[in-house]
Amino acid sequence: MNTLEEWTAAVCLDLGLDPGSADVGEVLDLARDVAHGVARPAAPLTAYLVGVAVGRGQPLPEAAGQIRELAAGWRRSDGDEDSSDRA
Numbered sequence: 001m002n003t004l005e006e007w008t009a010a011v012c013l014d015l016g017l018d019p020g021s022a023d024v025g026e027v028l029d030l031a032r033d034v035a036h037g038v039a040r041p042a043a044p045l046t047a048y049l050v051g052v053a054v055g056r057g058q059p060l061p062e063a064a065g066q067i068r069e070l071a072a073g074w075r076r077s078d079g080d081e082d083s084s085d086r087a
Contacts, residue, residue, distance in 0.1 A: 023060055030064045037071040046071075 001009075004024065012019040030050065031043040038046075046067060053063045 026060055026064050030068060033068050034071045038074045 008022050008024060009019050011017075012022060027047055027050075031047050034046045035043040050060070050063045050067060054060050
């Protein structure tokens with residue numbers, strides 16, 4: 001078991017979640033696409049927001065795909081890659 005698997009199992013145990021329900025690949029792919037297409041600080045925020053949507057019943061593949069499309073079409077200003085001052 002690698003560090004990511006151990007961490008995922010520990011977090012799931014602590015939060016009372018089924019580790020089998022954690023689609024690590026889907027979440028990491030989404031975070032990568034958002035980090036590269038929008039801004040790095042947007043990746044964890046997006047993962048959280050997609051998690052909220054999934055918690056409200058939206059299937060993860062559907063939510064992630066929808067946001068991946070949004071990120072792919074996102075136009076970022078030059079030099080805005082690490083900006084976290086958007087409100």
